[in-house]
Amino acid sequence: MNETMSTIYQRRAVRKYKAQSVSSEIIEQIVDAGRMAPSAINMQPWKFYVLTNKETIKTFGGAIKHGMVKGFLKTGIKQIITNIIGTLHMGHKTDFVKQDDMVFHGAPVVILIASSKTNEWAPVDVGMCAQNMMLAAKSLGLDTCPIGMARYIEYTDTYEKLNVPNGEHINLAIILGYGDELPEVHERIKTNVTYID
Ligand SMILES: Cc1cc2nc3c(=O)[nH]c(=O)nc-3n(C[C@H](O)[C@H](O)[C@H](O)COP(=O)(O)O)c2cc1C
Secondary structure (H helix, E strand, O other), rough: OOOHHHHHHHEEEOOOOOOOOOHHOOOOOOHHHHHHHOHHHHOOOOOOEEEEEEHHHHHHHHHHHHHOOOOOHEEEEEEEEHHHHHHHHHHHHHHHHHHOOOOOOOOOOEEEEEEEOOOOOOOHHHHHHHHHHHHHHHHOOOOEEEEHHHHHHHHOOHHHHHOOOOEEEEEEEEEOOOEEOOOOOOOOOOOOOOOOO
């Protein structure tokens, strides 16, 4: 395997981190890798909000945990069911719910990614941007986890601290740091490809 392939196969959602901080140079390299992602009609819709203060991360994580209930209710019954199934699907680590920081898993860096609410391609672009960042982080010896729950920050009092402009919202967060666990690879579904002649 070449280095890129090997990085892709080694990346895991890591939910346990060492206390070691991450230098601002490394954070900037990872953000910049995100900026290099492709985007529909080159809109580059992503905006990054970087949290590195332990107390701030704790406050945001705690607020999101409570804001989630409001968020679930707003998104409707279908989404509630999807979220519950999703949580159960993380089966190997359901004890994360009992963690002190069940949203950001004690990671030293949280990068929230926002985009325009009206750009229909923005969530796809943000996904590509986030994957670039996670692979860049892995290649630099760090681990990451995408945190969809972070979007519920919108339903909390802490949201205004971010000053997200009207018309934009948080799509996703990436947590990153030096991992303190080696999760096993989740087996991938292989029956999902159709080759057309
Ligand atoms: C859009 C998205 C949202 C996710 N949200 C969360 C989350 O809120 N909390 C969490 O612990 N993991 C979250 N994950 C991580 C997934 O659970 C994880 O990627 C999946 O179980 C596959 O494991 P792997 O990344 O190690 O291959 C999310 C992943 C994606 C792609």
